[in-house]
Amino acid sequence: MAELNGNPVTLEDLQALALTNYGHFTFMHLRDGTVKGLSLHLDRLVRDCRIVFGVDLDRERTLNHIRKAVHGVSGLVGLRVTIFDPDLDMGRPGDGKNPHVLVNLRPAGTAPPSPLTAKTFTFTRDNAEVKHLGLHPQLRLRRDAQLAGFDDAVFLEPDGRISEGATWNLGFIDQDGTVIWPDAPVVPGTTMLLLQNLDTPSQITAPVRLADLPDMAAAFATSTTAGVRPVSALDDAQFANKHSTLTALRDAYTAIPDERL
Template structure:
């Protein structure tokens, strides 16, 4: 399903997005009309719209667009909110933007089993923005899967770990402290919620040596929550670590924020 500015979307409406592919997005899991970290998702969209288009985005209008798309869904679904401007194209990207809100939905999946990932060198363009230019990321995810891994973990030219293809990565050291990579990464909503929900967290440069000293690793994003990482290249981690289990439970306990009042649903 898909709606543009709250109304059914047609093929012609998506031409600019398909051919120019300039915009930004966020993805959220909707559970019976509520979202974990909704305020952070809306803040991301508003901030990225200023960065990408130099325009203001009304967060209440975004909420309304999501409500119109997910109304009638029972249980859980995944909603992606993509912001793009149909008037911008390859020939005139400097035109004044008129951002539109595209909301698409799909069934929500589970977290899945532990990941086996391969480190490959890559640095996302404008890493602080959750933008729609995914070619580089998906090219390396494809390469990792063709090599027999489940996904890819990015490192910079300096060898420091940064983030996964579409997820943040965290580690647990020997003392049980959660270590997040110090790098230019997208500040994921799930990661931000976890930092305030459970335990002791530090941010540090993750070298190969530090990575090999860790007892556990995990991936986080809205779709998977907290997912164990079984291995990075030849480095094997325990997948039943109590800290990762506690993080998963803490995330599940984060209060849901309603898209609308119960009386309005």
């Protein structure tokens, strides 16, 4: 199911999106008309629209398009909101200043995610602060990681700092139980932001390099899809799948109230 600006989407509407792949998006879980971190998702859409298109996105109009698209939908579904300009021309992307709102719904998995293994690659996402549509580099490295026997890819800055996963944020837990968020260019994920707003457990942001991994008690991925997911291996480094801080993070995230559309 898909709607563009509150109307059924056509093939012609999607042509620019398919051929230019220029725009940005957010993905959330809709549960019986509520979304965890809804305000943060809307903040992201407004912020990224200024960066990508240089214009202000109408927050309330966008929310109304979402409400219309999900009217009558129950249960748990995946909800993606993509902002793009159907009239954008590849030769003159600077003329693209009329962003439209594309809303897609898809089934959402309910099974608890298994622990994740990841392989590191030196790579920095273009416009790392924007959740944009340019996913080819990340998916190529995810593919390379899977061909090497891992589940996914994790990125390293040229100076060796660990940053993020292919489509998720990464965190660590040190031997004292403190959460460490890597100090590096990353997409400001809504799940990560919700966790960072918690009063407990203790959290810091600091550079993390491969040489620091033996000092870490646990590692985890965060995303709308998986919530808080243990990372059991990063290259040759192994981490515990269970840790009291990891449990506390997961429980605290689950307890964050959803917002109604």
